[in-house]
Amino acid sequence: MQIVGYVTAAGDADHASLLVATDGDVETVPLTRGTDLAYSLGDRRCAGTLTEEGHRPCDASEAPYCPSHTGRWRCARCTGDCDLPLESCREEHAVYLAAFAPATFKVGVTRSWRLRERLREQGADRAAHLRTVADGRVARQIEAEIAADVGDSVRVPTKVEGLHRSVDDGAWADLLAGFEVLDTFEFAYGLDLTDRPVRETMATGEVRGTKGRVLVLSRGGSTYAVDMRDLVGYEVGEGESDRRLQSSLGAFE
Numbered sequence: 001m002q003i004v005g006y007v008t009a010a011g012d013a014d015h016a017s018l019l020v021a022t023d024g025d026v027e028t029v030p031l032t033r034g035t036d037l038a039y040s041l042g043d044r045r046c047a048g049t050l051t052e053e054g055h056r057p058c059d060a061s062e063a064p065y066c067p068s069h070t071g072r073w074r075c076a077r078c079t080g081d082c083d084l085p086l087e088s089c090r091e092e093h094a095v096y097l098a099a100f101a102p103a104t105f106k107v108g109v110t111r112s113w114r115l116r117e118r119l120r121e122q123g124a125d126r127a128a129h130l131r132t133v134a135d136g137r138v139a140r141q142i143e144a145e146i147a148a149d150v151g152d153s154v155r156v157p158t159k160v161e162g163l164h165r166s167v168d169d170g171a172w173a174d175l176l177a178g179f180e181v182l183d184t185f186e187f188a189y190g191l192d193l194t195d196r197p198v199r200e201t202m203a204t205g206e207v208r209g210t211k212g213r214v215l216v217l218s219r220g221g222s223t224y225a226v227d228m229r230d231l232v233g234y235e236v237g238e239g240e241s242d243r244r245l246q247s248s249l250g251a252f253e
Contacts, residue, residue, distance in 0.1 A: 001236050003039075003203070004047040004055050006228040009210055010120035016210040018203070018228065020236065021048075021055035031207050031215060033190065039203035042235035063233035065225040093139035095131040097150065097179070098124035101162035106154050107146040109139040120187060123212025125160055125167050128176055129183040150175070156197065159214060160225045164193035191216050197225035204240045222246075 004026065005019035014029040016211075017094060029037075046058035046066040060066035092112045098119060101106050110118040112132055119127045130146075133139050176184075189211040197216055202224060205217030215226040 001039075001238075002045075002047065002055075002057070003231045003234050003236055005050060005232060006213065008121050008213055008228075010117045016215065016228070018231065019050070021057070024054040024056070026050065026055050026182070031210055033207055033209050035207040037203050037205055037207060037217065037240065038240045039236040040230075040239055041201070041203060042181050043239060044233045044235070047233045064252075065228060065233070074175065089136035091135065093133050093136050094129055094143050094144075095133065097128045097130060097175065097177075097204075098154075098214065099120060099126040099167050099172050100159050100164040101125050101167045102156050102166040104154050104158055104162065105150055105172075105175055107143050107152050109136065109143045109151050111136075116185065119185060121212060122154075123189070123214060124187060125162075126172060126187070127185040128179070128181045129185075130181060132177050132182070155228045156214060156229075160199055161196065163191060163214070163225060164196050193223065195223065197223040198246050200224040200226055200246070201230045202226060203231060203234075203236060 001020050001022045002072040003018055006020045007017045007019070007175065009016045009031075017030065020029055021089040022029045028119075031037075044063040045065050045068055046062055048058040049056045049069055058066060058069055061070070093109050094112045094115045095107065095109050096115065096119070097105060097107055100123070108118070115129060131139075131142060133142065188213075189209055190211045191211060193208075193216070202217065202219075203226070205219035208216040208218055208223065210216065210228075213228045215228050217224045217226060
């Protein structure tokens with residue numbers, strides 16, 4: 001068995017899932033709160049590709065994907081100096097600010113119809129819809145201007161640092177004061193954390209929930225935060241891992 005992908009709890013998905021392939025067949029493993037995961041991690045290699053027919057494996061050692069199976073999103077670093085190369089570029093776009101507890105902020109753009117979905121995919125705690133524009137090129141131009149002061153990306157380790165905290169109301173209000181805001185959003189993920197989880201790469205424990213692509217597991221009195229992308233490509237066996245883990249602060253209370 002190999003972990004070949006994941007689905008975040010956004011859009012039509014009520015809960016996140018891991019995608020586990022066995023001999024070409026793909027099983028969706030739900031990550032609902034209270035679910036017990038019991039996979040031990042083995043070797044890691046390219047996760048191959050997923051098609052309508054199932055999983056096509058790859059033996060390359062690069063993980064999570066080898067160069068042949070690494071897709072590059074053409075718009076990832078676009079600043080609006082383009083000729084609208086994709087059909088989706090011509091759709092109406094939203095420009096937004098996202099907040100990650102306690103006080104990390106970013107600007108982003110997405111097609112208007114999937115604004116809430118995009119924010120939940122990222123695990124945003126709060127957000128503000130700033131502008132609605134005709135297409136992706138205009139949106140990227142506005143994003144680039146705002147990013148010079150706010151930034152346009154937040155790394156997963158930074159998100160994990162604030163999993164147990166709330167957004168700094170004052171810092172968020174100060175940021176929004178500089179913009180005309182169309183709408184605001186707040187998101188709850190039901191993790192109920194009092195201490196910062198330990199960052200780990202594991203697939204054993206009781207699911208506390210997910211926030212974006214971060215999976216939170218409880219095990220042995222400690223709580224762990226797992227970047228699901230870091231699981232992709234691992235061969236897995238059924239049965240709990242017996243690897244020794246660092247304990248969280250909550251384990252000593």
